Amino acid sequence: MQYNDLLDILAEQFSCEPQDLTPETDLYEDLGADELDATELAWNVGEGIGREVPAEDMAACQTVDDVWRYICENTWHTAE
Numbered sequence: 001m002q003y004n005d006l007l008d009i010l011a012e013q014f015s016c017e018p019q020d021l022t023p024e025t026d027l028y029e030d031l032g033a034d035e036l037d038a039t040e041l042a043w044n045v046g047e048g049i050g051r052e053v054p055a056e057d058m059a060a061c062q063t064v065d066d067v068w069r070y071i072c073e074n075t076w077h078t079a080e
Contacts, residue, residue: 001048001075006068009044013037023065035059041067049075 007018014031027033033041038059046053049071061067 001045001071003068005048006045006064006071009041009048010064010067013040013044021064023063023068025064026062027064027067028062045071051075 004018007021010016010021010027010031011018014033014037016031025031027037027041031037035055038061039055042053042055042058045058045067051074053070053074057070058067061070
């Protein structure tokens with residue numbers, strides 16, 4: 001998964017444009033995420049990286065950068 005793939009996932013899930021998302025975008029305060037959104041994000045990220053992602057792991061991610069770091073730490077890809 002590339003960083004732009006993550007931005008596309010987030011933009012689709014939260015009905016915004018990928019270019020409006022920054023590493024500091026707060027999933028909860030800026031995008032209005034809730035527990036159900038964290039579950040959906042876990043599923044979407046899991047699909048993207050080819051492994052199951054626990055919803056509680058995504059719920060612990062506060063920002064776009066937190067989600068990207070999680071992806072990088074749990075796959076063989078490096079941050080780009």
